[in-house]
Amino acid sequence: MLIFFKKALIFGLILLVLASGMIYYLFRYGDAFYARFTSPKQTSLILGNSRAAQGIRPEILNEVLVRNDIYNFSFTIEDSPYGAKYLQAIKKKLQNNVNDGIFILSVDPWSLSSGGSNPNDENQFTELKGLFSTVSSYNQNPNLEYIFNNFNELIFRFRQSFYVHLHSDGWLEVNVGMEETKIIKRAEKKVSEYKEKYSAKYHFSSVRLNYLRKTIQFLKKHGRVYLVRIPVSPQMLDLENTYCPDFDEIISKLASDENIPFKSWMDENNKYLYTDGNHLYYNTKPDFTHDIGNWIKGLQK
Amino acid sequence: MLFNSLDFAIFLPIFFVLYWFVFSRNLRLQNLLIVISSYIFYGWWDWRFLSLIVISTLIDFFVGLSLKNENSTKKRKFFLSLSIIGNLGMLGFFKYFNFFLDNFQSAFTLFGTQLNVNTLHIILPVGISFYTFQTLSYTIDVYRRKMPPSEDIISFSAYVSFFPQLVAGPIERATHFLPQFLKERKFNYSKAVDGMRQILWGFFKKLVIADSAAIYANMIFNNSADYSGSTLLLGVFFFAVQIYGDFSGYSDIAIGLGKLFGFDLMRNFANPYFSRDIAEFWRRWHISLSSWFRDYLYIPIGGNRGPIWKKIRNIFAIFVISGFWHGANWTFIVWGALNALFFLPLMLFKQNRKNLDVIAAGKMFPSFREAMSIIVTFALTLFAWIFFRSASIGTAFAYISGIFSTSFFSLPTLINSEMLITLFLTAIFIAIEWIGRESKYAIEHVGLSWYRPVRWAFYYSIILIIILSLGKEQAFIYFQF
Numbered sequence: 179m180l181i182f183f184k185k186a187l188i189f190g191l192i193l194l195v196l197a198s199g200m201i202y203y204l205f206r207y208g209d210a211f212y213a214r215f216t217s218p219k220q221t222s223l224i225l226g227n228s229r230a231a232q233g234i235r236p237e238i239l240n241e242v243l244v245r246n247d248i249y250n251f252s253f254t255i256e257d258s259p260y261g262a263k264y265l266q267a268i269k270k271k272l273q274n275n276v277n278d279g280i281f282i283l284s285v286d287p288w289s290l291s292s293g294g295s296n297p298n299d300e301n302q303f304t305e306l307k308g309l310f311s312t313v314s315s316y317n318q319n320p321n322l323e324y325i326f327n328n329f330n331e332l333i334f335r336f337r338q339s340f341y342v343h344l345h346s347d348g349w350l351e352v353n354v355g356m357e358e359t360k361i362i363k364r365a366e367k368k369v370s371e372y373k374e375k376y377s378a379k380y381h382f383s384s385v386r387l388n389y390l391r392k393t394i395q396f397l398k399k400h401g402r403v404y405l406v407r408i409p410v411s412p413q414m415l416d417l418e419n420t421y422c423p424d425f426d427e428i429i430s431k432l433a434s435d436e437n438i439p440f441k442s443w444m445d446e447n448n449k450y451l452y453t454d455g456n457h458l459y460y461n462t463k464p465d466f467t468h469d470i471g472n473w474i475k476g477l478q479k
Numbered sequence: 480m481l482f483n484s485l486d487f488a489i490f491l492p493i494f495f496v497l498y499w500f501v502f503s504r505n506l507r508l509q510n511l512l513i514v515i516s517s518y519i520f521y522g523w524w525d526w527r528f529l530s531l532i533v534i535s536t537l538i539d540f541f542v543g544l545s546l547k548n549e550n551s552t553k554k555r556k557f558f559l560s561l562s563i564i565g566n567l568g569m570l571g572f573f574k575y576f577n578f579f580l581d582n583f584q585s586a587f588t589l590f591g592t593q594l595n596v597n598t599l600h601i602i603l604p605v606g607i608s609f610y611t612f613q614t615l616s617y618t619i620d621v622y623r624r625k626m627p628p629s630e631d632i633i634s635f636s637a638y639v640s641f642f643p644q645l646v647a648g649p650i651e652r653a654t655h656f657l658p659q660f661l662k663e664r665k666f667n668y669s670k671a672v673d674g675m676r677q678i679l680w681g682f683f684k685k686l687v688i689a690d691s692a693a694i695y696a697n698m699i700f701n702n703s704a705d706y707s708g709s710t711l712l713l714g715v716f717f718f719a720v721q722i723y724g725d726f727s728g729y730s731d732i733a734i735g736l737g738k739l740f741g742f743d744l745m746r747n748f749a750n751p752y753f754s755r756d757i758a759e760f761w762r763r764w765h766i767s768l769s770s771w772f773r774d775y776l777y778i779p780i781g782g783n784r785g786p787i788w789k790k791i792r793n794i795f796a797i798f799v800i801s802g803f804w805h806g807a808n809w810t811f812i813v814w815g816a817l818n819a820l821f822f823l824p825l826m827l828f829k830q831n832r833k834n835l836d837v838i839a840a841g842k843m844f845p846s847f848r849e850a851m852s853i854i855v856t857f858a859l860t861l862f863a864w865i866f867f868r869s870a871s872i873g874t875a876f877a878y879i880s881g882i883f884s885t886s887f888f889s890l891p892t893l894i895n896s897e898m899l900i901t902l903f904l905t906a907i908f909i910a911i912e913w914i915g916r917e918s919k920y921a922i923e924h925v926g927l928s929w930y931r932p933v934r935w936a937f938y939y940s941i942i943l944i945i946i947l948s949l950g951k952e953q954a955f956i957y958f959q960f
Contacts, residue, residue, distance in 0.1 A: 179499060179666040186675075189935065196939055197946055204947075332947045337897070 201332070205325055208335030211253060211309060212328075213344045216319035219273045220249040222401065224348070225264075225393070226284025227255045229408045233458035234282065235467045236347040242471025243478075248280060250348030255376075257308035259289045260390040264305065268393065270316045272400060279401030282470065283393065284408050285429055287422035288376055290386045297381035351460060354453055365455030369413050372456070377421045387432070394436050404474060405433050407442035409466070411455035415444055439477055443469070480523040482732050483686055490520065491736075498740060499666055506663055510637040513660075517640035521605070528604040531569055536632075536639045538565040539614045543621045543628030543635075555622060562618040570611045573604055578807030606646030608804055612771055614639050617653035619775055626654050634660035643736035647729045649747040649767035656744070664741030673923070674738030676938075680922045681731030683941050687948045688908050689724030691901040692717040700868055703878050708887030711878060715861045718868045720905055723752060726765070731920055750916045752909075753838050755852035757821040757859060758831035768804070772797050783826060794826060795819045805867070810875060814866040821859050837917050 205212040210231075222245065224234045230252035239248045251271055258264045272279075294302030305311065312327035343351040354360070397403045407429070410418070418425065426442050433440035443450075443466070451462040458466050480487050494516050502509040522529050542562040549555050617638075621628045629635040638657045644650075699706055699714025706714065730747035737744040747767050754760035761769050777797045783790050795816065802815020825831040838853070839845040845853065862879075869875035893899065915921030926934040 179668070182666070182668050182671055189938075192935075193939060193942060196943065200943055200946065329949070332949055333897070333900075336947055 201325065201329075202320060204332055204335040204339065205320075207343070208337075208339030209328075210338065210342055210344060210350055211257075212321065212324055213346065214251060214253075214348050215313055215316050215321045215324045217249070217346070217348070218317050220247065220251065220271055221273050221276045222248045222279040222281065223268065223272065223397075224248065224250040224252055224282045224284070225258070225268065226252040226408075227258055227286070227289050228252070228350075229286065229410070229457060230282075230284035231348075231350045232352055232453075232460070233408050233466055234284070234470060235349045235460065237345070237349065238465065238467040239280075239282075239471045239474075240347075242468060242475060243280065245280070248282075248347070250350070252284065252348075253309060255288050256304045257310065259291070259303070259305060260285075260386050260393060261303050261305055262300065262389060263303070263308070263310040265389055265393050265396065267310045267316065269396065272397075276400040279397075280474070281397040281401060281403045282474075283390070283397075283403065283405050285390065285405055286407060286410075287382065287418050287425050288372075288380065290383060290390060291376070291380040291422075292383045292386060293376075293379045293381075297383035298385040300385060352453060352457065356451075356453070356459060361453065361455075364453065365411055365413060368454040368456045369411075369417060372414065372417055377417055380421075382422055387428070391432060391436065394432075394438060398436070398438070403436075403438045404470075404477075405429060405438060405440035406470060407440075407444060408458065409443040409447035409450055411452050412447060414455045415447060441473055480520045482729070483682065486523060487520075490516075495739070503664075503666075506661075507631075507633060509664070510631075510633045510660055513637040513642070514633060514640055517637070517642035517645055520642040521640065521645060524605050525602070528602075528607075531573075531604055531607065532610060532640055535566055535569065535610065535614050536636050538562055539618050539639070540629065540632055540635050542618050544630070546618075546621050547628045559618060559622045563615065566611045566615050570607055573602075573607055575807045609648045609650055610639055610645060612650045612768070613653075616650070616771065616775065617657065620653050626657070629657060631661070641737075641742075643733040643740075643742075644744055647726070647733070648765075649730055649733065649745050650771055651745060651767070652771075656742075659742050667741065670738050670741070674735040676922060677731050677735035677738065677920050679735075679938060679941055680920050681728045681733075681735060682945050684724040684728030684731065684908070686728075686945050687904060689721045689728060690948065691897075691904065692721040692724065695898055695901065696721050696868070700878070703874070703881055706881070706892055707889045708882045708884045709889055710891040711882045712861075712887070713891045715864055715868070715878075715882075717901075719752070719857075719861055719864055720908075722864070722867075723748070724908070734920075746919060750912055752857055752860070753853055753913065753916055754856050755834045755838060755849060756825055756830070756856055757818065758825045759834040760856055760860060761818070761822065762835075768801065772801050776800065787827070790826065791823065794823055798822065809872050810866045810869055813872060813875070814863050817863045817866065821863070840917060 224230055224236060224239075231250060231254070234250060234252075236248040236250050240246050251268065252258060258267075291297060292299075292303055296302065309328075313321070313324045315321060315323055341353045343353075345351060354364075394403050394405075407426070409415075422428075426444075429440055429442075449464055450466055451459040453459045480490060494512075497512055497516075498509060502512050518529055518532075521532065539562055542558045545558045546555055549558065617629075617635075620626050629638070635657070637660050638651075638653065641651075641656075696714055696717040699710060699717065703711060703714070727748035734744045734746070745767055747765060749763040749766065751760050751763035754763055777793055780796060781789050781793050783793070798815040798819035799812055800815070802811040802813070802818070805811045805814075822831065825833075838849055844850075865878050866872070866875045869878060911925075912921045915923060915925065918924050926937050929937070
């Protein structure tokens with residue numbers, strides 16, 4: 179029996195090493211968020227949902243603005259719409275003693291909306307069941323809490339590891355086929371998904387707008403805040419305009435109240451290339467991140 | 480407690496150490512450990528239903544003792560009835576009460592009388608059908624004087640509640656299993672390693688094959704109106720893979736665990752989907768239940784003896800009751816009746832014991848004739864599975880009419896790219912099962928002669944694939960029966 183025990187122990191130890199290695203690899207390279215929960219506290223942040231996560235590259239912004247501290251802390255429409263959870267996460271991710279940071283907040287109608295019977299009922303906010311509710315630590319490497327609480331669908335992460343790469347600066351690189359037919363198909367699917375899932379069931383939330391204001395007010399204490407509306411395809415824009423026709427006016431008023439700049443790139447949305455009509459493709463000219471950087475640079479003069 | 484849970488991963492090593500290191504020198508204490516651990520294992524799900532196992536154990540233990548010195552046939556029958564009524568009474572109440580009530584109400588409505596009787600909110604205790612049949616086999620065998628009654632309540636309780644097979648079998652016979660609790664068990668290295676290998680294969684079947692197939696089976700069955708005939712056919716195929724991987728996977732884990740603790744549990748599956756006719760299928764599918772029905776129901780009511788009408792009646796009785804055993808729904812009854820229909824011609828033409836050997840034994844491929852027989856048998860099985868999986872008879876017929884539509888000739892819908900991975904893994908799984916069809920489980924002899932690092936690499940690959948598949952945690956299907 180001792181031989182069995184000894185061999186089982188050796189077998190188990192090797193297995194532990196192999197399995198831990200595999201799990202770590204899948205979370206580090208196949209998870210679209212994990213690395214953002216393992217990086218240290220930051221001084222400048224890009225905030226918003228997946229549009230910002232994929233569409234704004236800190237590396238380029240740092241280059242244009244001659245900095246080295248910009249970090250992308252954007253997630254998804256379900257996890258990081260503006261609200262108490264996201265504000266709390268931002269506070270945890272930001273160094274306390276910062277006063278010259280740059281904060282780029284991406285806004286769109288969906289990040290200021292909520293589903294359910296009452297869009298202003300915080301108990302119905304989707305993020306209550308999202309990432310920020312499962313993890314309390316944002317700066318631990320490895321982040322075992324994240325791994326344990328999100329230990330599901332490893333096979334999905336394995337598959338994702340081939341086309342998704344979360345960079346160390348928080349930018350989410352997505353590599354998908356960019357043939358025209360594929361883009362059209364994906365864009366149609368995305369618009370129809372947004373129609374069914376969000377446009378039909380969501381409503382603009384004044385509570386979320388208020389949280390956006392609180393987020394701005396908090397960040398203003400730590401540096402300069404910029405509001406941006408990331409471009410989307412004309413089809414997606416039509417949907418957004420139908421859903422919330424006066425969105426730009428609402429945000430312009432907020433920006434004016436808070437005395438911060440706001441720019442919507444929707445008028446120039448034909449300039450850019452999208453993977454699915456909703457997310458910008460990174461490898462094209464003109465590059466959206468360059469344009470944001472130049473806009474900020476212009477404002478700083 | 481599920482085998483595929485963290486709780487069990489902690490429970491098992493603790494039990495192993497206590498079993499082999501602390502209590503190995505005292506058989507009674509070792510059996511007591513089995514009883515306590517099995518109760519914890521079962522109570523983890525819902526401790527209240529432990530009382531049912533205890534009641535069942537006590538009824539049969541004392542009925543067994545009463546039968547020991549009783550020679551009067553009348554009194555012996557009385558004691559046997561006590562056990563049957565007690566056990567089947569509990570099973571009937573928890574599993575079938577609402578079914579009968581619903582059908583009773585429907586029957587009255589049919590004759591114009593409206594009955595307003597409310598159904599009860601009854602939770603089905605996990606594994607009740609399994610341990611009920613296991614304990615019944617004991618009293619029946621004692622009644623038939625096939626074995627002496629147990630006089631040791633601890634070993635008898637261990638026999639009833641042995642956790643590896645408590646909730647989903649194999650349904651062990653007392654004549655085979657109970658004596659194993661009465662003799663000293665010694666740790667056997669090769670048996671333990673063999674058990675570990677079988678457990679590994681069981682987990683692979685359940686977590687990699689069955690749980691992946693379940694996603695598509697559920698998706699297609701739950702939205703059957705949206706899919707083409709060919710996709711619906713693929714849906715039944717996925718269900719066939721799911722139910723086999725799930726249930727035979729559980730059995731492998733149970734048998735493997737048994738070996739780890741020095742027990743021999745009976746084989747429950749023997750590559751049923753490679754059967755050449757339905758009779759062979761039923762000798763290879765859920766063997767412990769089929770043989771239970773054969774020995775305690777089919778043969779006592781006459782078996783294949785007597786006039787043709789009796790033979791037909793007996794066949795239908797065993798299959799319909801077997802279907803009903805699976806659940807309180809007409810779909811299971813139709814499933815059973817269909818299998819009886821498939822089986823009947825074989826029996827009437829005395830062809831039901833034609834294929835008793837392993838198919839294409841010693842060869843790599845089957846003959847054309849054998850291959851065709853397998854395909855036809857599998858097609859019949861798939862047809863019957865539609866009823867088994869459907870929520871009602873109506874949805875089953877809608878599903879069948881969906882299959883036999885013009886869209887049957889279109890390509891199946893690819894739900895997502897992971898479906899291809901599942902199909903690919905299923906193909907590998909079927910190939911391994913085919914190669915290992917002469918063994919007790921597919922990988923029983925795989926790699927035994929390999930250089931150890933290669934053999935271990937093979938095991939590690941299987942385990943890493945299992946870990947990769949985690950996250951779709953689904954309970955074992957047969958828990959609900």
